[in-house]
Amino acid sequence: MTTLENNTQPTKAQNQKALFNKLLLPTSTAGSLPKPAWLAQPKTLWSPWKLQDDELITGKQDALCLSLQNQQQANIDIVSDGEQTRQHFVTTFIEHLNGVDFEQRKTVRIRDRYDASVPTVVGPVSRQKSVFVEDAKFLRQQTNQPIKWALPGPMTMIDTLYDDHYKSREKLAWEFAKILNQEAKELEAVGVDIIQFDEPAFNVFFDEVNDWGIACLERAIEGLKCETAVHICYGYGIKANTDWKKSLGTEWRQYENVFPKLQQSNIDIISLECQNSHVPMELIELLRGKKIMLGAIDVATDIIETPEEVANTLRKALKYVDADKLYPCTNCGMAPLSRQVATAKLEALSAGASIVRQELSKKHFKERASVF
Numbered sequence: 001m002t003t004l005e006n007n008t009q010p011t012k013a014q015n016q017k018a019l020f021n022k023l024l025l026p027t028s029t030a031g032s033l034p035k036p037a038w039l040a041q042p043k044t045l046w047s048p049w050k051l052q053d054d055e056l057i058t059g060k061q062d063a064l065c066l067s068l069q070n071q072q073q074a075n076i077d078i079v080s081d082g083e084q085t086r087q088h089f090v091t092t093f094i095e096h097l098n099g100v101d102f103e104q105r106k107t108v109r110i111r112d113r114y115d116a117s118v119p120t121v122v123g124p125v126s127r128q129k130s131v132f133v134e135d136a137k138f139l140r141q142q143t144n145q146p147i148k149w150a151l152p153g154p155m156t157m158i159d160t161l162y163d164d165h166y167k168s169r170e171k172l173a174w175e176f177a178k179i180l181n182q183e184a185k186e187l188e189a190v191g192v193d194i195i196q197f198d199e200p201a202f203n204v205f206f207d208e209v210n211d212w213g214i215a216c217l218e219r220a221i222e223g224l225k226c227e228t229a230v231h232i233c234y235g236y237g238i239k240a241n242t243d244w245k246k247s248l249g250t251e252w253r254q255y256e257n258v259f260p261k262l263q264q265s266n267i268d269i270i271s272l273e274c275q276n277s278h279v280p281m282e283l284i285e286l287l288r289g290k291k292i293m294l295g296a297i298d299v300a301t302d303i304i305e306t307p308e309e310v311a312n313t314l315r316k317a318l319k320y321v322d323a324d325k326l327y328p329c330t331n332c333g334m335a336p337l338s339r340q341v342a343t344a345k346l347e348a349l350s351a352g353a354s355i356v357r358q359e360l361s362k363k364h365f366k367e368r369a370s371v372f
């Protein structure tokens with residue numbers, strides 16, 4: 001057959017290398033991406049919509065397409081909706097539930113860090129109909145790439161409310177877990193590949209996480225066949241969070257409190273904040289066996305990482321994560337950043353992952369060559 005071989009065709013070895021590279025270090029984002037200025041005020045959390053009624057519905061879909069295109073142009077492998085259809089990662093979900101009164105507001109301390117006026121739980125919580133399923137279906141229609149969908153985690157949900165009904169954080173979290181499970185099953189049915197639960201509260205309430213927080217998360221993923229992830233970060237790059245981070249000292253060991261139990265859990269992927277953070281990388285060893293979505297992009301600064309900086313963070317993590325389980329990602333959502341900065345950061349993430357992929361590929365094929 002050699003004589004018939006076309007020189008322009010890739011060789012078997014080249015094909016193997018391409019396949020090897022394709023499977024390794026798939027990139028993704030933690031969740032939210034900036035919205036276009038015609039849809040919502042840029043760099044603002046909870047920004048009111050600038051459109052109404054039918055125009056808002058179409059506007060959200062257009063923004064989703066734009067966000068997807070940005071991710072694709074930046075070579076992001078696992079794409080998302082960039083949370084273009086929601087005002088906030090927790091409140092938008094809660095707005096769709098029964099039992100929560102948004103008129104009755106109380107001031108509570110969120111994540112033990114800052115005060116906010118929040119809605120009140122006034123009766124049994126339930127979900128009348130799906131919240132994000134139509135949006136997920138729409139995203140699925142736009143791409144054949146793997147898609148990830150973010151939902152708030154039960155503990156982070158209860159931490160954003162005043163409870164005047166259950167009077168028990170655990171009971172309310174359990175009810176939310178059941179509701180999230182209904183939503184997650186519907187998201188899976190329309191073709192979502194990874195369902196992620198955002199649990200920044202896991203970085204604060206360690207005893208509760210171990211007592212019932214992880215159990216609630218496992219209730220939320222019960223019966224799912226798609227991949228599941230939990231995102232645990234130090235929060236968006238807003239002042240309350242950056243001030244808190246400054247108070248944490250030179251070594252951030254918060255993760256150490258929850259990793260052992262998470263390692264034992266049914267969750268497939270753990271999403272972490274590692275770029276410019278003071279988290280000792282060796283803590284990830286406590287999660288050995290899990291897939292790690294590793295934050296290699298800092299969302300609390302406009303400074304764009306160089307690809308080499310991203311690569312360095314990934315290389316450090318590879319001491320504690322098997323290469324086939326490392327998923328380069330952003331530290332957190334990028335909603336508060338400008339679109340220009342967010343896009344440049346996505347490009348840096350891809351370029352950094354690409355550097356390490358090449359290195360792993362070289363190492364892999366060198367090792368194979370020495371065996372045969």
Ligand SMILES: [Zn+2]
Nearest residue numbers: 233235332333
């Ligand atoms: Zn986050």
